[in-house]
Amino acid sequence: xxxxxxxxxxxxxxxxxxxxxxxxxxxxxxxxxxxxxxxxxxxxxxxxxxxxxxxxxxxxxxxxxxxxxxxxxxxxxxxxxxxxxxxxx
Numbered sequence: 001x002x003x004x005x006x007x008x009x010x011x012x013x014x015x016x017x018x019x020x021x022x023x024x025x026x027x028x029x030x031x032x033x034x035x036x037x038x039x040x041x042x043x044x045x046x047x048x049x050x051x052x053x054x055x056x057x058x059x060x061x062x063x064x065x066x067x068x069x070x071x072x073x074x075x076x077x078x079x080x081x082x083x084x085x086x087x088x089x
Contacts, residue, residue, distance in 0.1 A: 025063045025077035027056040035074070040066040046074075052083040 027035070032048035040046050040062050051057050063074045 022082040023060055023079050024051070024057040024082045025060065025074060026080045027058055027077065029056055031077075032056040032058075035071065038068065038071065040068055040071065040074075042067075046071070050085070052085050055080070057082065 027048055035046035035048055035058065038046050044062075044065070046058065046062055048056050048058055057080070058074060058077065060079075063077060066072065066074050
């Protein structure tokens with residue numbers, strides 16, 4: 001299972017990423033509200049998140065895989081490095 005995840009993760013990386021770095025797209029709060037719950041492909045929904053710096057972000061997969069013409073603008077969003085929120089129990 002770990003090897004499968006690693007292979008999938010490496011396949012979804014863009015050419016300028018390293019295995020320790022993942023790029024995401026930067027959203028405004030208003031853009032995150034507009035996208036939330038809408039589809040970017042059949043049976044795939046936008047799920048904006050907040051990163052460790054409280055930025056609203058969208059995954060590269062959602063931005064580059066979008067087939068919904070209403071949201072073509074996500075492909076032009078700024079690219080930033082993903083900074084995950086700390087995991088707290």
